Every structure is written in C-alpha cells, then in structure tokens.
C-alpha cells in the first residue's frame with residue numbers, strides 16, 4: 058500500500074534575522090518535529106490540525122513556541138475549547154526540564170492544571186522506542202549534543218525520511234541510516250563556519266565540512282539524496298551559506314531550507 062508523506066517547513070516568521078535558527082517540521086499536517094516555530098510559522102488552521110509534537114531535545118530554540126501554540130489550539134473553534142490534549146513525545150531527559158521550568162513557573166502547568174483540563178500529555182520516547190503515528194514507524198535515534206538529543210526516522214517498508222535537529226560530529230554517526238528503507242530526505246543542521254570547527258565540536262553542532270564527512274557514506278549510496286539544511290546561526294549565516302554552496306558539487310540534492318518549503322514523497 059502506498060501512502061504520501063508531506064513535509065512543510067516552518068521557520069520563525071518573520072525571521073528575526075537571516076539564518077532561521079528555529080525550525081519546525083510539519084509531517085502530513087498533524088505531526089510536528091520541534092516547536093520553535095510552531096505558532097509564528099503556521100496559520101491558526103494549520104496549528105489546529107497538529108495532534109503530536111516530537112521533541113528532539115530541551116533547548117529553548119526548539120520548544121519556545123509551545124505555550125503560544127497550546128494557547129492557540131486549546132481555545133477557539135466552534136465549541137470555544139478543545140479538551141483533547143496535544144501529545145508531546147520526548148525522552149524523559151527532555152520532558153523533565155519542560156515540565157519543571159517552562160510549565161512549572163514561566164507558564165501555567167498545562168500538564169497538571171489546577172483548574173480546567175490538561176492541554177498537553179507527555180509521553181516518554183524511551184518507553185516506546187518505535188512509535189507508530191499516521192501510518193509511519195517513527196524511530197528516535199541519538200545524536201551528539203550538549204544535552205540528550207534525538208533525531209527521528211519516519212519509515213514505511215519502502216521509503217523513509219530522517220529529520221535531525223542539533224547534532225555534533227561523531228564519526229559514523231549517520232551510518233545506521235544506510236540500513237533505512239530507501240532514504241528519500243534528510244534534514245540536518247549546520248550552525249557554524251568551517252573556521253569554528255573546534256567551537257562547533259565543543260558545543261555539539263556542525264560546520265559544513267563536518268556535515269559532509271557525516272553524509273558522505275549516504276551520498277555514496279544515493280548521490281542525489283535530498284538534504285535540507287537548517288539551524289544556521291544568524292551571526293554567521295552569510296559565511297556558512299557560501300561554504301554550503303561550495304558543497305553542491307558533492308551533494309547535488311543539498312539546499313538550505315526556507316520558510317514555507319514543501320516536500321512530497323510517495324512511498
């Protein structure tokens with residue numbers, strides 16, 4: 058059986074500055090990966106279709122629009138209130154600081170409200186290592202970062218896409234994706250220019266050169282693999298964009314993601 062997988066890219070909009078540090082990936086309209094642009098980057102009707110948010114890790118640029126999003130989808134519509142909670146999926150190490158800091162003082166506790174109903178339900182990914190949502194198996198896998206962080210592989214028997222947010226460099230980090238069924242799309246971060254390689258290593262981020270080393274095994278199998286780059290640090294965006302352009306002969310399917318980009322795959 059074939060089924061479509063559509064990805065819409067939402068970046069902080071209007072972008073604070075060139076580089077779009079906060080990116081949210083919308084899968085088939087109802088699953089979001091990260092929540093850094095889940096409110097400002099989407100129309101209200103698009104926000105209201107989302108039922109699941111997959112969190113890569115607990116850094117603010119990846120989750121800071123969660124409160125506004127919940128406010129937007131919890132209220133309004135025909136009945137005025139939606140009592141069906143949004144499902145937040147993350148590792149316990151990511152959910153705990155969200156619960157303790159974001160919803161434990163900076164915003165009403167939407168997980169355990171004193172009044173009304175919970176607009177958010179949290180699920181530990183470790184307890185469900187292969188999640189089934191929207192007809193896809195979703196497998197979290199570890200990346201290298203300053204806090205526990207995962208990427209997500211969306212797969213069916215005859216096709217897959219991988220979405221990664223923050224990751225540092227470790228040799229062979231992506232080699233397990235060689236075994237993914239027909240990888241069609243890969244979202245990756247590049248944050249710093251090549252001259253800051255040491256800084257990038259220490260902070261769990263990538264430069265264009267480190268990125269290329271990680272994806273070369275995948276490109277040798279699929280030279281035209283579509284790869285979408287995000288998370289450019291705005292202060293270095295112009296320099297990083299030039300270095301990314303220089304990689305295009307090695308990775309012809311490479312592009313820097315922009316707000317509103319859409320990808321469609323038929324598996």
Ligand SMILES: [Zn+2]
Nearest residue numbers: 114116202223
């Ligand atoms: Zn991070």
Ligand SMILES: [Zn+2]
Nearest residue numbers: 116118119223
């Ligand atoms: Zn980040």
